[in-house]
Amino acid sequence: MNAANPKAWTWQDGNSVELLINGEDYFSEVFDAIGAARKEVLLETFIIFEDRVGEGLQRVLIDAARRGVRVVVTVDDYGTSDLSSAFVSQMIEAGVQIQLFDPRPKFMGMRTNLFRRLHRKVVVIDAEWAFIGGINYSVDHLCDAGITAKQDYAVKVRGPVVADIYRSTANMLGPVVKKTWSPLKAVIQHVGSASILLAERDNREHTSDIEEQYLRAIRTATQRITIANAYFFPSYRFLRALRSAARRGVKVTLILQGQPDMPFVRMCSRLTYTWLLREGVAIHEYKQRALHGKVALIDQVWSTVGSSNLDPLSLALNLEANLFIRDQRLNQQLHEHLQELATLHSTQVNLKGLAKGQWWRAPMIFLSFHFLRHFPAIAGLFPVHGLRLKPVRAPDVLPEAAALKQTLPDQENSV
Template sequence: MTAVAWTSGNSLELLENGEAFFPAVFDAIRQAQRSVVVETFIIFEDEVGARLQQVAIEAARRGVRVDITVDGYGSADLSAQFIDAMTCAGVAFHVFDPRPRRLGMRTNLFRRLHRKIVVVDDVVAFVGGINFSADHLADYGPTAKQDYAVSIRGPLVDDIARFEAEVLQPVRPRFSWRGLRRKSKAPDSVPGDSMAALVVRDNDQHKTDIETQYRVGLRAAQRDILIANAYFFPGYRFLRDLRNAAKRGVRVRLVLQGEPDMPVARFVATMLYDYLLSGGVQIYEYCERPLHGKVAIVDGIWSTVGSSNLDPLSLALNLEANILVNDRHFSSMLQQRLESLIESDCRLMRRETAPRRKIQRVLVGVFVFHFLRRFPSWAGWLPARKPVLRSIPAPMDEQAEERP
């Protein structure tokens, strides 16, 4: 298990949904003086993507170094015109694992860049589960997503900036993390008093770090575990830790999707309901709109916010990033938000109201449990090329180059 590099003296702010996240990020980029790094799974060419494009272009034109990295699967539909507008202004635009379509279908399904990280001037960072798309805004309609992110100031930003510099090194050799501090800031000055850490999952040295930290929290819990996660299909050991916690008297609650953006996500999650409910775990389905959050709180002190779902893709294939927090005030704020969801917009699942155990479901359930036991080893059989970042050059003439 890789040791977690906890830092103290951080100031953390919980950001709920696009209404809080987008203004905070865009305002930070507008104030940027030296550097902006954006790493995200999805940018769509909608009102949110257009605002990101605008503030990125404005920053680049005033001399700020701007790097934007997207996933080749999640952002496969970005037009050349959208990207060219930024690269012509000096924005460095990178694509993770760009691959051509085959018969009109995206082929880079496995091992996706699923992180959502923004770092501005090595002073403020944002980490969470929110993509740059309008479906994270409430006025999008019934399919608007419920999600969370965290704004960070303090020593942890240095760790995040250093991590992003290492990610960008193959495409920006002169991109280096300097850990610069404001000269006006006293050497011992810190913006807050929160303990926090960055934990990532990759396919090299950190294959199980996020799942391991979750399980450390579950096994240490004494009173209360509250997890809200969009795509819930974790490994067998994770499920066993949940049941064991409930059996030793810990109140264990899961908030899962009741109105999923992908119906199959709820279907596979319900395969686990009977096993968890029979062990004393409480399951709530959020029914107001699709749940996209990936957060948890243990005993009102330990919490996590990030991009990692609790499913095979996130736990064994994708590149993910979460923030771990050891702070009663922040964790209490996050818990209050989730308690509000439970009270107003969730239905409690009971064994008598859970999907009936028809013979088909029993057979599928047996398969599910064997799958969960063995998936970590099976994941090694799936495509695992060396991660590739490709930078999109600015067009040399009026006709942009063909995009991947």
């Protein structure tokens, strides 16, 4: 166990790891793995859209359930709020168990469950294979999606770390599912050379585990730090760690959104630009498509891939899952890929360009920066809800209107 946090996961040796870039890699690998599942599929995600990707996922899940595989799907009620009754009932009637995280009724057509979202993207197959990353189940994660296309990443892993990931997904099962669920014995065997650590973020036991892993690696970096992150607005201590690394001669490169899916996010990131650029940090804004990735590499061995952005929502409110990986081959592969993004598909930001209009923007930048940095503390004044997971039933068994209002009692672990 971790000495700083005895409930944190520990590094596991002997794993294989494969980098998956965008939906073209990810969906085929996940769908094939579900198609080959023999006993169980546990899947968590923020978003499933009812498009050709969501329909493809639905088909492989139904096929798995019909051949006797236990299938449990956990989705966030905010991110996955508009699936049709027909889409859901087809899965349930085939035997797929579906849970909603933090279900809330809408108010005047608006979703009210804005914060503390289930933002994890995890799949575990037969307690033997696992996938973790930032990719949701939607066409937006395919390169041919046009103006809505996103750049994103995940990894496929096998080995001892899968036992940790499996236990983590088991902790996300609600009491109704657990009544008929018995855990599999995880397949623990050394199948590669990668050392991997699972890090989670929740609102009780793992409030800062992901950020702490980043900080440890940044503080010990000696050569290079490259971070590609969709929503970059980290804590004061994170920014200071990057500054200190740059001052001691580490090459620090940030690849951030230049074609954002949410323009406000780019504005927030730019609040940090001047301060970082003055310390020698290189900042590239990626222009080819919206950047949705959450990846980083440090020196020649360390990498991370997962669901956590570097912003107040991910670092202080949402449920997240990242893998931290020590593997030279993966680090080099990711380094070459991110170099290509920075040099061929990005625009480098400089102080001269940022200086235009700085005199009137300075007060707004100061006030916005400090408000957003303290936003998690403000949100924290509201009660932290328990792990509310509602099982979804077929509309002919439980009317949809009633299903939206039904919430299971809180479990012991709050998130």
